[in-house]
Amino acid sequence: MNQEVREQFSTVINEALGKCPTDSTQAHWDFIRDAKYKAAIDTFRKRANKIKDWFETRINLLDPAIAAKGTALLEYKRQPSAKNLAIYRKACNNTKSVCLKCANDHWLRLCGDIQSAADCGNTGLCMRG
Numbered sequence: 001m002n003q004e005v006r007e008q009f010s011t012v013i014n015e016a017l018g019k020c021p022t023d024s025t026q027a028h029w030d031f032i033r034d035a036k037y038k039a040a041i042d043t044f045r046k047r048a049n050k051i052k053d054w055f056e057t058r059i060n061l062l063d064p065a066i067a068a069k070g071t072a073l074l075e076y077k078r079q080p081s082a083k084n085l086a087i088y089r090k091a092c093n094n095t096k097s098v099c100l101k102c103a104n105d106h107w108l109r110l111c112g113d114i115q116s117a118a119d120c121g122n123t124g125l126c127m128r129g
Contacts, residue, residue, distance in 0.1 A: 009043040054106030061102055065095040 016035035021027045055062065072091040076084040
């Protein structure tokens, strides 16, 4: 690791910890945790995840199903009845099947990409997915 970056982190964390509250132990430890995290992010930067997971890639399909499930739950809680319970259960089952389909499609695509990379001899792409 670069010496300049280590020194910068040391400076940032020392400055932050100089303002540490001493009124309660919980506040003290919370401040240390938050200051350490902020100093690390400010100094080293947060690595951006370039590969989206299955939920992010399929949110356009998942969002309506999740919203329908939430609406059905609220309606059941507002007016409990056998009809509303059946509607809620149907929404739950629909959400579950949409999630399973989206996750399965994502993993099949990812496995295909990895297999294609392996067939071409591109080991770097195999590791990234």
